[in-house]
Amino acid sequence: MIIFVKNIEELKKEMAEFNGSLDIDSLLKLDLPFIQSQEEFTIISLQSYNKDFPTNLIFVTKNKIIVLAPEEKIKFEKKFQKILKRKFGESTVSIFLVLKLIIKNYSQEFLRIREVMNHLDLNLVLDSIEDTGRELRKLTDRIEGIIQIIIELKEDEITCFNPTLILFDYDLLNAESRSWLERCRSHVYRISSLRTKSEMRSNRELNDTMKKLTVIMTFLTIVSIVVNVPGTVGAIFGIPALSDAYFNSHTNFLLISLILTTVLSILLGYFYWRYLGLKS
DSSP states (O other): OEEEESSHHHHHHHTGGGTTTOOHHHHHHOOSOEEEEOSSEEEEEEEOSOSSOSEEEEEEESSOEEEESOGGGOOOOGGGHHHHTSTTHHHHHHHHHHHHHHHHHHHHHHHHHHHHHHHHHHSOOHHHHHHHHHHHHHHHHHHHHHHHHHHHHHHSOOTTOOGGGGHHHHHHHHHHHHHHHHHHHHHHHHHHHHHHHHHHHHHHHHHHHHHHHHHHHHHHHHHHHHHHHHHHHHHHHTOHHHIIIIITTOHHHHHHHHHHHHHHHHHHHHHHHHHHHHHO
């Protein structure tokens, strides 16, 4: 008998006879897929990206199968009707359909992450790249975990699961899972590429900023020279003893000298600044 429950409270009620040996709350805290098989029961925990069912549980005993998963998304197709009547048919098909549902959920999450990466490829934001990388690694770990469960179900001869009843579909699911895993791993390298591009752009922007600061500092230096040169000349000419001895009768020459030195320093500074601007 297959029983679908919609929340944790219903699950605990159905599993009341095993409450002494199982801590449901601890199971729900686990973030990676796992399977535990004992003589009395087999339990499989699968995490998903469904907000209503973040954790999907399959609890199989000799008398019933309890499934915490969205019932409306699990369809017992016509090809499974005969299998359901065979020994371990219900538990085998139920576990298979939940695994298939989770793989579909993971594939949708991968497509979402890939879309985010396509956007980041055009608009590099390092923090977003790091966040996306963490999400991708988490998804990769989950797919690896579900593949491990698929392997254990087939090779460990778990009592409630008979893969020979659905061998073709089961092998197909295994191949699909591995395909999504390879795609996730390939996109991990893409995350590294995006991170490198972002760092290169940041370095390029830093270099441009340093060039601009260099030009600004050069301009300020030129301004200080422009101010200091005529001031220095004026100070020398303005020494009373020197002025009385040599420039008292040449006031016009002194004025022209100050003007020329000022204009010359401005022109030299301007052309040098233009040269730096063109060079950058």
